[in-house]
Amino acid sequence: MRQHYDISAVRKAFPAAEHVVYLDSGFQTPLSRPVKEAFERFLSEGFETAGPKQVWLNRLEETRAKVADFLGVKPHEIAFTKNTSESMNIAANALPLRAGDKVLMIQGDHPNNAYAFLNLRKKGVEIVFIPMTEVIDAESFRPHIDERTRAISMSHVTFHAGHRFDVESVGELCAQHSLYFVVDVMQGIGVVPIDAKTMKATFIGSGTHKGLLVPQGLGLLYWDATRTELEPAYLAAASLADPPLDFIARPDNMALPATAGRFELGNFNLPAVQALGAAIDLINQIGIEKIQQHCFELGDYLIERLDRLDVGLVGPRDRQHRAPHIYVIALPAADWLDYFTQNGIRVSPERDGIRVSLGMFNTIEDIDRLIEAIRARNAPTTQARTAVLSKLG
Ligand SMILES: Cc1ncc(COP(=O)(O)O)c(C=O)c1O
Known part of the structure; x- marks a missing residue:
């Protein structure tokens, strides 16, 4: 070898x-040494200075840029979340789906992807599972698309048998039929190179505790920033274009930013974000x-x-x-x-x-x-x- x-x-x-x-x-x-050191740095800064929050937030933006680079996108297209499940739920609930609309998924795909969409059945959205076969590509989904189909959601790599599905061809199919395309990359990220633009994904969701080398509790969401019609189901000051500096909510100014920050809520998992920066550096060095x-x-x-x-x-x-x-x-x-x-x-x-x-x-x-x-x-x-x-x- x-x-x-x-x-x-x-x-x-x-x-x-x-x-x-x-x-x-x-x-x-x-855990790797660089990740441990990033956590230790955070802890000692917290101990010694009672928390330099702005320094930590600046580092968060540096990490956002590293994540963006890693996925071939712009920093403003990346949001930090808690895990894959949260990312998939944010995506599912941002799609403008109504009763009678259909979403195609793969039978036996990861439940954390499936439930995010199955939960939309209470709005009358129909979730159709296509069979899981060894190869999944555009041709697997094509026969299932009809005039009510609005989206496809699937994993890139399966956790239970190691399939690597042809997400690029499915992304192309979605583009041809004006479907939203949501991809769970949790099992491949950090080992399989990912190019979000080639995938033509609307949203990509992931956690970071496998190939991205940090402990549980931090997730990522890529959002195609041209899809400004996609709005968050939840809102916090952090999600707004213009958060009130006096901390008094303004019902008349709730405009959303043109960034994936619209999907972010409240404070971040700052130590893990810093660790992620160190982890991506390690991956990039190799x-x-x-x-x-x-x-x-x-x-x-x-x-x-x-x-x-x-x-x-x-x-x-x-x-x-x-x-x-x-x-x-x-x-x-x-x-x-x-x-x-x-x-x-x-x-x-x-x-x-x-x-x-x-x-x-x-x-x-x-x-x-x-x-x-x-x-x-x-x-x-x-x-x-x-x-x-x-x-x-
Ligand atoms: C494809 C896939 N999606 C999601 C997850 C995990 O979801 P979460 O990050 O929400 O725990 C896993 C494995 O843990 C997975 O293999």
Whole structure:
């Protein structure tokens, strides 16, 4: 395997990866030194100066610019939220949908995306789920579009099998039919490069506690700033173009800004925002393309070793349709999860097996440890199978 970057230096930034075989970044990231340092800086500033809020808010704007750059958009198109669910709910409730309108989604997609839209059924909006297939692209949705269809909402990468759907072609389809397009990028961001404009998304929602390397409690929302008809369902002073400086609400001046700030409410998760700035710096120092390539190659290696053991992969195998970093192994989680934990290997139980999810710090040795654990437990079965085969002559 090629070295796309100094993997041992990167690994040193994630001490937890030395204590356990960490193959669970799709659940949550282990914390890195730069992220820890950003939190520590925030804490010591709070301790020593009772909180330099303006300094922190200036840093928030710097982080907003970094996020925007990361997604190929302008800073005023980015809002900070609490998590993916909040972002998806903000998006769902901003769309001007009425009774009888239809939204297309994918059966079995992440519930935090689905419920945001299912909740619109109380307004009479119809949510139509198309089947989840290994490949989802424009052709998957096209036959389901009719004169009542107004929007499509879907994940970029699935959490339960590592599909990487063709969001660009779906975005193009939405543009052709004047549909709103909402994308949940939570499972891919930080590993799969994202270009919001190529995706032609109206809204993109995400949290930051997986590929974006910070702890839970911070989310992102991209809003296509040309869609000024999209207004927030909730309002606070922070959402206004002209918040009252005397802190007395002005019913006659509630104009919204031309920025994604219209979707922001109240104070921010400032420490996590600062940590996110440090995390994006770390990703940029390595290069997202290199992280993606590294994970793809580890994935190729994993698939090849699983094949040798005759153990199946649940999701897509080819690079065109799979995420670089998420692989579900066809081993029943009820039988295998505790075994992996006892052997110092962190993975997640999934619908159809055991999910291995990779981060920038994972190595071939991590995959070897996993494979060796599977081989060791399967060995008696393999021997038994060989014995049966030899008896059969
Ligand atoms: C596709 C997807 N969306 C959303 C989430 C999580 O939602 P939230 O950030 O609201 O916790 C996850 C995983 O946790 C996910 O895989």
